[in-house]
Every structure is written in C-alpha cells, then in structure tokens.
Amino acid sequence: MARRTRRAAGLGLPCLGLPWLGLALLPWAVPPAAAPPGGCPSACYCVATPELVQCRYESLDEPPRELPTSVHNLSISGSNLSVLHRAAFAPLPLPDLRLLRLRHDNIQTIEDMALQGLPALRTLDLSHNPLRSVAAGAFSGVPLLRTLQLNQALLAAPLEEQLALALRNLSLHRLELAGNGLRALPVSLLPTGLEELDLRNNSLQRLTSTELLSLESPGLRGLRVSLGANPLQCDCALRPLLAWLRSSASRVPDARSLQCSKPPSLRGTAVLRLRPEGLGCTADDGGEAGQLETASYVFFGIVLALIGIVFLMVLYLNRRGIKRWLHNLREACRDQMEGYHYRYEQDADPRRASAVGTPGL
Numbered sequence: 562m563a564r565r566t567r568r569a570a571g572l573g574l575p576c577l578g579l580p581w582l583g584l585a586l587l588p589w590a591v592p593p594a595a596a597p598p599g600g601c602p603s604a605c606y607c608v609a610t611p612e613l614v615q616c617r618y619e620s621l622d623e624p625p626r627e628l629p630t631s632v633h634n635l636s637i638s639g640s641n642l643s644v645l646h647r648a649a650f651a652p653l654p655l656p657d658l659r660l661l662r663l664r665h666d667n668i669q670t671i672e673d674m675a676l677q678g679l680p681a682l683r684t685l686d687l688s689h690n691p692l693r694s695v696a697a698g699a700f701s702g703v704p705l706l707r708t709l710q711l712n713q714a715l716l717a718a719p720l721e722e723q724l725a726l727a728l729r730n731l732s733l734h735r736l737e738l739a740g741n742g743l744r745a746l747p748v749s750l751l752p753t754g755l756e757e758l759d760l761r762n763n764s765l766q767r768l769t770s771t772e773l774l775s776l777e778s779p780g781l782r783g784l785r786v787s788l789g790a791n792p793l794q795c796d797c798a799l800r801p802l803l804a805w806l807r808s809s810a811s812r813v814p815d816a817r818s819l820q821c822s823k824p825p826s827l828r829g830t831a832v833l834r835l836r837p838e839g840l841g842c843t844a845d846d847g848g849e850a851g852q853l854e855t856a857s858y859v860f861f862g863i864v865l866a867l868i869g870i871v872f873l874m875v876l877y878l879n880r881r882g883i884k885r886w887l888h889n890l891r892e893a894c895r896d897q898m899e900g901y902h903y904r905y906e907q908d909a910d911p912r913r914a915s916a917v918g919t920p921g922l
Contacts, residue, residue, distance in 0.1 A: 601629065605637075612657075616640070624649050636662040644670045645699075651678035662686040669717070670694045671727075677702035686710040688737070691717035697726040706731055712759075713740040725749040739763070739787075746772040753780030758787070761815075765791040766823075770801045776812075789815040792822035793832060797840050806833060 605616035605625060614632050616625060618639035623646070628635065632655055645668060650658075658679050668690040675696075676682065682703040692714050700706060709728075715721075715738070733752050737759040744764045751758065765788065776784060793799065810816045810833075819832040827835075876883065 634660040638664045640666045642666040645675040648677040654678040660684040671699040673698035684708040688712035693718045695723045699727045708735040710737040715741040762790040766794040768802045794823040795821035795827045
C-alpha cells in the first residue's frame with residue numbers, strides 16, 4: 562500500500578521533515594549582504610572583476626561617481642557627457658586607472674584639469690567626439706599619459722592650435738589622428754619623442770618637402786607614420802614623398818599598401834612601384850617642382866650676394882694698399898701722358914718741321 566504523503570499544515574508542501582523545511586526557507590530568512598563600497602555603478606557593469614568597468618549607451622551627463630577605486634580600465638560610450646568639467650573624476654580619485662575610453666560621448670568641450678585625479682592614466686581615447694574646444698591645461702592632470710586617440714574627433718572645428726598648447730607638456734609615445742580629414746601633416750601636434758603617428762583615412766594627397774624635413778628633426782627621427790587610405794595624387798608633387806618612402810620605408814609600416822588615387826591612369830597603382838621620371842614635372846605644374854625651381858634661383862641669388870659681400874669686405878680691409886696702388890697707377894699714367902704730350906709738342910713745332918724739310922740749307 563502506497564504511503565500517503567503528509568502535507569504541512571497551512572503550507573501545502575510535502576512534509577519532508579522540519580530540518581529540511583528550515584533549509585528551504587534559509588535564503589529568505591537571511592537578509593542579503595550589503596554591497597561592498599566602491600562596487601559597480603548602477604548604470605555600468607563590471608566585466609570579470611571590478612578592475613574593468615564598462616558603461617555603454619546610458620544617459621550619463623557626467624562620469625559616474627560610485628566607481629570602484631581599484632578599476633584599471635574604464636569605458637564610457639554612447640553617453641551625453643558634452644562637457645568634461647574641471648576635476649570630472651576627482652570626487653572619487655582612481656589612482657590605478659590606466660586606460661580611459663570616452664567614445665561616442667558627444668564631448669565638445671574639455672576644460673582645464675578635466676582629468677585631475679587620474680595620476681596613473683597612460684591611455685586616453687576620445688575618438689568619435691565632436692570636439693570644439695580644448696583648454697590649454699586639459700591634460701595637465703595626467704603626467705604619465707603616453708597614448709592619445711583622437712580618431713574622427715577633429716571634424717567639428719579646427720583645433721590644431723588649441724591641441725598644440727594642450728599637448729606641449731606631455732611625453733606622448735603614440736598619437737592617433739585617423740579619419741579627421743587632414744590635408745597636411747599637423748607638425749605642431751608632434752611632441753618631441755613621439756614614436757607612432759596614425760594618419761590613416763585622412764585627405765592627404767602628398768607630403769611636401771618642408772613637412773618631410775620636419776620628420777627628420779632630432780626629436781622625431783624615430784617616428785613611425787601610418788599613411789594608409791589617403792587619396793594620394795601621383796603627380797610631380799609626389800616626388801619628395803616617393804624619395805622619402807624609399808629611403809625610410811621602415812618608418813612607414815603600411816608603405817607597401819599605399820596606392821595612387823589620382824590621376825585616373827595610375828589609380829590603384831602601388832606608390833613604391835612608381836619611378837620618379839614617370840612623374841613628369843613641367844614649369845607650369847605649379848606644384849613642388851615649381852617651388853623647387855624657384856628655391857634654386859633664390860639660393861643662387863643668395864650665393865651671388867654673399868660673394869659680393871665678401872669682395873666688398875676684402876676691398877674695405879685693403880683700402881690703404883688699394884689707395885696707394887691707385888696713386889702709383891695715376892702717377893705712372895701721368896708720366897706716360899706727359900711723355901706723349903712732349904713728343905706731340907716736338908712734332909708740332911714748325912721750326913723743327915722746316916729744318917727737317919730743308920736739309921741742304
């Protein structure tokens with residue numbers, strides 16, 4: 562005969578004995594432990610450990626305040642930070658934060674000392690933000706910053722002068738400026754000691770001789786430049802860049818992938834396969850060749866001017882000897898002229914002429 566299962570009175574549960582009932586009700590009887598201080602913010606989540614915090618597509622107007630102090634990597638993306646105010650991360654200092662990503666956060670303004678409280682920060686990513694204003698002391702609170710990523714962040718306004726002031730006291734090793742529509746090498750943004758520069762996907766058609774010369778300065782001789790996905794125009798003006806690529810190919814990691822965008826006859830041709838003589842230059846090009854020709858004439862004129870100055874200095878230093886020589890020359894000429902004059906008078910004397918004409922008398 563099957564044993565009946567007894568029901569606990571008033572509970573409708575199988576009667577498994579009082580000890581088992583106590584164990585079943587234990588999770589509801591014990592209150593949950595309080596969250597440790599400095600846990601993940603409500604708008605973010607920690608990945609694996611509290612050392613990696615990601616806040617994605619949350620309506621944040623400012624950085625979260627309740628971040629764990631042990632965080633190493635912090636990523637905030639898809640928010641509306643708009644303005645990074647002074648000491649935006651200072652209310653809860655993050656002494657161990659090394660990487661900060663602020664992508665797609667609509668950041669338009671960075672105020673002075675905005676990153677104060679992040680003394681160990683080494684990598685800052687501000688890509689895909691419509692930056693319009695960067696204060697001169699925007700990065701003053703991060704002396705160990707070595708990598709700055711500004712990909713597609715300089716399209717809203719020309720910020721080269723502002724960034725040059727903001728970067729002047731940093732010791733950057735890597736600077737990323739991809740996708741910013743740059744038409745020239747941003748020489749003013751290249752701090753001494755920079756090792757890597759990313760200029761991919763810009764609007765560079767060439768690099769001029771002056772720009773290439775700046776890359777040979779003592780503080781930038783070890784700089785590696787990425788130039789891929791730029792619309793290079795393979796004409797006469799490309800000759801300086803072509804010569805530099807062949808002599809410094811190791812400094813351009815993607816040199817073999819560079820291709821011509823113009824003219825149509827050379828579109829898709831690898832730049833390193835071009836021959837300098839194939840890039841014909843004429844006086845009407847108005848490009849680099851014309852500039853070089855003008856510079857050569859100017860240099861020739863300067864050389865002639867220097868030669869003239871040296872000649873005048875020699876004359877000035879020997880003015881006494883030259884004066885004496887001129888005096889002697891004048892006296893010699895005077896004696897010679899007096900001799901000629903005497904002979905002329907003798908020949909013109911009528912008495913001497915008549916005596917010569919009548920020898921028998």
